[in-house]
Amino acid sequence: MNRYLLLALVLRFLLVIAPAEAAGPIYKIDKIDKAEDIANASEACASCHGDINTQWKMSVHSSSLLHSIDGIYSYIVDGIERDPVRKGLPLRTELMKCLYCHAPVMEYASDKFVKEVVDAIKIAGGKSANPEGKKKAKDLLSHLNVSCYTCHNMKAVPPPNTPEKQTVYGPGNVTGNTTYHNAKKTMFLDNSIFCMQCHGVYTAPDSERIICSTIAQSYRDQYVAAGGQTTCQECHMRKNNRGHTFPGAYVPDMLKEGMLLEVNARAFKTQSYGEKKWIPAAAITVDITNKAGHRIPDGCMWTSRVLLTVTATDEKDKVIWSANKEFFEPGLDIEGNRRYDTWEVKDILDYSLQPRKTTTEKYYAVFPEHEKLVKIEAKLAYIHKDGLEFPVHSERKVLKYN
Ligand code: HEC
Ligand code: HEC
Ligand code: HEC
Numbered sequence: 001m002n003r004y005l006l007l008a009l010v011l012r013f014l015l016v017i018a019p020a021e022a023a024g025p026i027y028k029i030d031k032i033d034k035a036e037d038i039a040n041a042s043e044a045c046a047s048c049h050g051d052i053n054t055q056w057k058m059s060v061h062s063s064s065l066l067h068s069i070d071g072i073y074s075y076i077v078d079g080i081e082r083d084p085v086r087k088g089l090p091l092r093t094e095l096m097k098c099l100y101c102h103a104p105v106m107e108y109a110s111d112k113f114v115k116e117v118v119d120a121i122k123i124a125g126g127k128s129a130n131p132e133g134k135k136k137a138k139d140l141l142s143h144l145n146v147s148c149y150t151c152h153n154m155k156a157v158p159p160p161n162t163p164e165k166q167t168v169y170g171p172g173n174v175t176g177n178t179t180y181h182n183a184k185k186t187m188f189l190d191n192s193i194f195c196m197q198c199h200g201v202y203t204a205p206d207s208e209r210i211i212c213s214t215i216a217q218s219y220r221d222q223y224v225a226a227g228g229q230t231t232c233q234e235c236h237m238r239k240n241n242r243g244h245t246f247p248g249a250y251v252p253d254m255l256k257e258g259m260l261l262e263v264n265a266r267a268f269k270t271q272s273y274g275e276k277k278w279i280p281a282a283a284i285t286v287d288i289t290n291k292a293g294h295r296i297p298d299g300c301m302w303t304s305r306v307l308l309t310v311t312a313t314d315e316k317d318k319v320i321w322s323a324n325k326e327f328f329e330p331g332l333d334i335e336g337n338r339r340y341d342t343w344e345v346k347d348i349l350d351y352s353l354q355p356r357k358t359t360t361e362k363y364y365a366v367f368p369e370h371e372k373l374v375k376i377e378a379k380l381a382y383i384h385k386d387g388l389e390f391p392v393h394s395e396r397k398v399l400k401y402n
């Protein structure tokens, strides 16, 4: 018999006995050769789950590469290309040290596509490039994100299990198959550990530790350890029907909910020892309570800080006394120097606001001798970096002296 005919018969036999692929016609990411492969997979869910897709578009999950482009660009240019050690390692392994969380589907990318994405990051994040080239690069990168597929397939089953193809894992309102895709129920999606896969310290396959987000550690060791019982999903999805918008530190209402501010000020008069004059003064107490499920602020944007300013003004609104305090989480490199770039941070110090705790600041403020009326104002702001700042709360007290 002709060997091609034999091969054809064997193949035919295999096809007949192979289990039929499930209904889902749309998404099946085995290998990504071009941006359209990913774009199509995201669009696929949008056509039927329109509302959820609209919500997800509001969240930073939908732009998790472009939103962090400055940091990822500097990792590629300063971290990989200028470092003889990293430069010698496989580009994919090094890139995944960020994209494992910022764009997990890159796990399936061909070597050619990995290179294309790295080049696009260099153009999109760099300063000099023609506007058209930059736009093209950003278009490509806009498809790389924490997508529906990422959460409902790739990260939806805890290792060592692996997700099945063409299957969406959900909380179980639908079990079994719809006409469009297989659906499997999983408890994992309701568990904080599901979110902690990406929102915590990451150990790469070569054992390098990447400290970007530190929420997972703070949730477990500071919040749950202090008696906290709420899950990430309850606060970030179910509460106020937040659904898939995943609000965080870029959403003013969420920041307001996360921190409470209370100010108490008591007027009294003071005297230097041995002197006769009475001078107006105040005992000021500021209480800040962290109502979130973890420290505020969190790392990654290693410039983030919560700033408390307390000022006293006189009747003419002139500032006569002020104080401020920053709450933050500085990142340190292996030599113990403070760093702002994710790949350099290997250790942290903790000056943040702790969950389930009230932090109290006390001031003994002394004012100019003639003041009869003093206005005390405490303000709380969340600063991501200089120039990107959200006011959170402010509270005033008026003190009178006679
Ligand atoms: C384990 C998952 C994980 C890894 C690995 C990771 N990140 Fe992140 N990254 C996150 C999460 C989650 C956030 C959001 C954190 C937050 O606000 O608490 C984030 C936020 C950021 C931000 C701040 C975004 C903003 O504007 O608020 C930058 C910049 C960043 N990452 C860069 C990097 C770089 C560069 C790497 C690789 C060296 C990296 N990340 C590796 C999970 C990760
Ligand atoms: C960051 C992870 C994440 C991403 C991204 C994500 N989901 Fe979800 N999704 C969840 C979690 C967690 C739940 C369960 C929520 C709960 O238990 O309250 C859920 C629930 C659902 C449900 C069932 C509950 C409901 O509201 O009907 C559907 C359907 C769904 N997601 C579709 C999508 C689609 C479509 C996208 C993309 C547009 C998407 N998800 C993106 C994590 C995610
Ligand atoms: C052609 C329509 C269609 C497409 C495309 C589609 N779905 Fe669905 N999906 C449904 C229907 C119908 C249901 C069942 C009713 C419902 O929950 O809305 C469902 C249910 C779900 C559930 C809930 C399962 C549970 O446990 O309750 C999830 C999660 C989900 N889809 C995710 C996705 C994701 C992710 C994509 C894209 C990769 C996608 N779907 C694409 C029609 C679709």
Ligand code: HEC
Residues within 6 Å of the ligand: 060, 061, 063, 064, 065, 066, 067, 068, 100, 101, 102, 104, 146, 150, 151, 155, 194, 195, 196, 197, 198, 199, 232, 233, 236, 237, 246, 247, 248, 249, 250, 251
């Ligand atoms: C596949 C990884 C991944 C998973 C799983 C994931 N996230 Fe995220 N999440 C990210 C990344 C990456 C960012 C930061 C994107 C950026 O700023 O560039 C982020 C950002 C956020 C933010 C906004 C942070 C800010 O600075 O305001 C919130 C809130 C959030 N995630 C909550 C959740 C919750 C709740 C879950 C679980 C239901 C979850 N995430 C699951 C990767 C993930």
Ligand code: HEC
Residues within 6 Å of the ligand: 192, 195, 196, 199, 215, 216, 219, 230, 231, 232, 233, 235, 236, 247, 248, 249, 254, 255, 257, 258, 259, 291, 292, 293, 294, 295, 296, 297, 298, 299, 304
């Ligand atoms: C008790 C409610 C609550 C719980 C539980 C909770 N969060 Fe939050 N989270 C908040 C509030 C409120 C904020 C806004 C204040 C802030 O920026 O920290 C926030 C902010 C965030 C941010 C942005 C932090 C920053 O400073 O950039 C991320 C990311 C996040 N949460 C993820 C998670 C994850 C992941 C979990 C579970 C491990 C979780 N949260 C558990 C209430 C909660």
